Amino acid sequence: MEHTHDFSSTPTSNYSVTPSFSLRYTLIGSTLIALALLATGCSEADAVDTKANAEKVEETLFAVPVEATHLKTGNITSTYDTTAILEAREEAFVSARASGIIESIFVEEGDYVEKGQALAQLDKRRYELNLSKAKADLAGIESELERVNKVYSQKLISDDTYDKLNAQYESVKASVSIAELDLKETTIVAPISGFIASRNAKVGNLTESFQRERMFHIVQQKDLQGVVYLPENELTNVSQGQVAKLTVSALKDQQITAHVERISPVIDSATGTFKVTLRVPNGDNTLKAGMFTDVSLEYATHANTTLVPRRALVTIDNSHSVFVVDNGVVKKVNVTTGFENNDVVEVTDGLLGNEQVVTAGHQNLKDSAPVEVVNS
Numbered sequence: 251m252e253h254t255h256d257f258s259s260t261p262t263s264n265y266s267v268t269p270s271f272s273l274r275y276t277l278i279g280s281t282l283i284a285l286a287l288l289a290t291g292c293s294e295a296d297a298v299d300t301k302a303n304a305e306k307v308e309e310t311l312f313a314v315p316v317e318a319t320h321l322k323t324g325n326i327t328s329t330y331d332t333t334a335i336l337e338a339r340e341e342a343f344v345s346a347r348a349s350g351i352i353e354s355i356f357v358e359e360g361d362y363v364e365k366g367q368a369l370a371q372l373d374k375r376r377y378e379l380n381l382s383k384a385k386a387d388l389a390g391i392e393s394e395l396e397r398v399n400k401v402y403s404q405k406l407i408s409d410d411t412y413d414k415l416n417a418q419y420e421s422v423k424a425s426v427s428i429a430e431l432d433l434k435e436t437t438i439v440a441p442i443s444g445f446i447a448s449r450n451a452k453v454g455n456l457t458e459s460f461q462r463e464r465m466f467h468i469v470q471q472k473d474l475q476g477v478v479y480l481p482e483n484e485l486t487n488v489s490q491g492q493v494a495k496l497t498v499s500a501l502k503d504q505q506i507t508a509h510v511e512r513i514s515p516v517i518d519s520a521t522g523t524f525k526v527t528l529r530v531p532n533g534d535n536t537l538k539a540g541m542f543t544d545v546s547l548e549y550a551t552h553a554n555t556t557l558v559p560r561r562a563l564v565t566i567d568n569s570h571s572v573f574v575v576d577n578g579v580v581k582k583v584n585v586t587t588g589f590e591n592n593d594v595v596e597v598t599d600g601l602l603g604n605e606q607v608v609t610a611g612h613q614n615l616k617d618s619a620p621v622e623v624v625n626s
Contacts, residue, residue: 316611329546334476338469346457374436381429444470479523573608
C-alpha cells in the first residue's frame with residue numbers, strides 16, 4: 251500500500267516563525283548601523299566646520315590694539331646724574347674789630363652793598379679822644395726833637411740821649427696811627443660786594459673786639475658754585491670745562507648750564523669719591539645760595555644716531571628688543587643699545603632708523619602677532 255504524508259495536517263509554526271524573526275532583527279541591526287554611521291559623519295563634518303570657523307575668528311578678531319611711533323634720528327649725550335646744593339663763591343661774615351655801642355645801622359637783609367660801603371656805626375667818642383691825645387704827645391716829642399737837633403749838631407748832647415728821643419718819637423707816631431685805625435674801625439664796612447644775607451646787629455647792642463658773634467653775613471651771587479662728589483671710577487670721564495646741566499626744582503625745573511671748574515686731585519679713602527666744583531653763572535640773580543639742584547654731568551655726545559623711546563624697549567635678562575610694526579603685523583627685533591637718558595635710548599645695531607615701533611600694549615605681544623595701531 252502506498253503511504254503518503256499529509257503536510258496539511260503537520261504543524262508549520264516551527265518552519266515559518268524562525269526565518270521571519272531572524273530577518274526582522276537583521277533589518278533592525280542594519281538600520282542602527284546606518285544611523286550610527288550617519289551620526290558619526292555628521293559629527294566629523296561639524297567638527298571640521300567648527301575648526302574652520304575658529305581659525306577664521308582667530309584671524310579676524312585677535313588684532314591686538316597697540317600704540318606705536320616712528321623712530322627718530324638725533325643727538326644723545328651720556329650723563330652722570332647726581333645732586334648738589336648751590337653755594338656762594340664769595341661770602342663774608344662781618345664782625346666788629348672795635349668795641350662800642352652800635353649807634354646806627356645803614357643796611358637791611360636783601361640789600362646789595364658795594365665793597366667798602368658803611369654797614370653800621372659804633373660810638374666813636376672814646377676813639378676820637380685817644381687820637382687827640384696821641385697827636386698831642388706826638389706834637390710835644392716833635393718840638394723837643396727839633397730843639398735837640400739844633401744842639402746835637404754841636405755835640406752838646408750825647409748820642410744815647412739823642413737815640414732814645416728818636417725812638418720815643420717813632421713810638422708816639424705809631425700810637426697816632428693806631429688811634430686813627432681804631433677810630434676808622436668804629437665804622438663797620440662791607441669787605442666784599444654782595445647781598446646782605448643776614449643781619450644780627452641791633453642798635454644799642456654792645457660789640458666786643460673780634461667777638462665770635464657775626465654782625466652781618468654778605469654773599470656774592472653773581473657766580474655761584476655747586477660741589478658734587480663722584481665715585482672714583484668716574485675720574486677719567488671728567489675734565490675741566492666740561493658741561494653740566496642743572497635742574498632747579500624751586501624755579502619750576504628751570505635748566506641752567508654750568509661748567510666744571512676744579513677737580514680734586516685726591517680720592518677720599520673713606521667714601522671712594524672725589525670732589526668736583528662746578529661754576530654756575532647767575533647774572534640775573536635768579537639763583538640763590540642754598541638752592542637744591544639735580545645735576546647731569548655730560549660726558550660725551552653721539553650725533554645723528556637712531557633714537558628709540560625708552561618705553562618701547564622690552565628687556566629680559568639684559569637683552570633688549572622692540573616690536574616693529576609692518577603691514578599690521580609685529581616682528582620682534584633684538585637691538586643693541588648705547589647712550590641713554592630719561593626719555594630715549596640710542597640703538598647702535600638692529601634697526602635701520604625708519605621703522606615704526608610699538609610703545610604701548612606690547613606686554614603680551616608675540617612675534618608675528620596681528621596688531622592695530624590705535625594712536626593718531
